[in-house]
Amino acid sequence: MDVRDPLIGVRLGDYQVVERIGEGGMGVVYRGFQPRIKKPVAIKVLKPEIAARPEQVRRLLEEARSVKAIGHRGIVDIFGSGQLPDGRHYLVMEYLEGQTLEQKLRDRGPFFPHEAIALLKEICGTLAAAHARGIVHRDLKPGNVFVVTRPDGARSVKLLDFGLAKHRPPEGEAESVPTPSARPVTSATTIVGTAEYMAPEQIRAEPVSPQADLYALGVMAFEVLTGQLPFHGPSIMELLRKHLESPPLPPSSRVDGLPAALDALVLQLLAKDPAQRPASADVVREELTSIQRTLDQVDTQRVTAAGMDEITGVIAIPPGARRGRRRRWIRVAASVGMAVVAGLVGALAVRSCLSGGK
Secondary structure, eight states, rough: OOOOOTTTTOEEEEEEEEEEEEOOOOEEEEEEEETTEEEEEEEEEEEHHHHHHHHHHHHHHHHHHHHHOOTTTTBOOEEEEEEEETOOOEEEOOOOEEEEEEHHHHOOSOHHHHHHHHHHHHHHHHHHHHTTEEEEOOOOOOOEEEEEEEETOOOOEEEEEOOOOOEOOOOTTTTOOOOOOGSSSOOOTTTTTGGGGGGHHTTOOOOHHHHHHHHHHHHHHHHHHHOOOOOSSSHHHHHHHHHHHHOOOOOOGGGOOOHHHHHHHHHHHHHHGGGOOOHHHHHHHHHHHHHHHHHHHHHHHHHHHHHHHHHTTTOOOOOOOOOHHHHHHHHHHHHHHHHHHHHHHHHHHHHHHHHHHH
């Protein structure tokens, strides 16, 4: 029997609940709106079994605190919070149209280098803003990256779920280091984050810095470029061991034609020692911009060369292109080739007519 959700149609403060649009491990997300101005919102409500856990309530409120502290356009905005009559906490958030990066990777597979670089640069901009405020995300992964599709077709990236964020002291102030006996035992149930994207220092339950987010960014970069994770294991503990001990392969070992500089950057992000990773998200963004410029120059040269090849009947296909895109290149090249041939035939016909008229 289809049981109606009791929150549908309920008024929560200034907002009306319209429909359920998603569900995660912690809560349920609803679409709502502000009746006076018809402003759409998303309302995140803790599940009853989760709401009874103080640490999960704290995590929800920590998310709101982190978002407000950072105040960056690359983070989903939170308008307010409250409690239902049954005691469950909720957040009223910016309503977004689009998909998570996790959904996009599942639907379409890896990105071309230009697309991946543009995406990673946006993420770096948001991370830089968070790190400048002393906030480390600690759970950066494709499921927490939302690719927004705007009404005009433009796209942007938003980071989600700062519930596990770590607030560090401002620059210049030392961070207290817990004694070994106070540190949680490293296990699948006590470590903070998601195993596939977790930095070695997180796995060891050591104090984290922005470099922990950069490690997760390196895992995502590898996945976005190749469609695969850099490390796999038959169990969570084996996967964590590989993060701690196994050297990563370069992305080009999985996908042909990737720039050497992009390989080098991803491997640097995946360094086991935080000190060996880039100094900041801004540094990563600058390196990505440099790689992007080089790719643009190569593409300009390739387009010029491809144009000459098409005239002589040779079809140029970019290295590493997927089958569907390769077909499009062939169709375009064939069309151009046919147009060139038709033009040559027409020119010969005109010349023949002119010759015959003399």
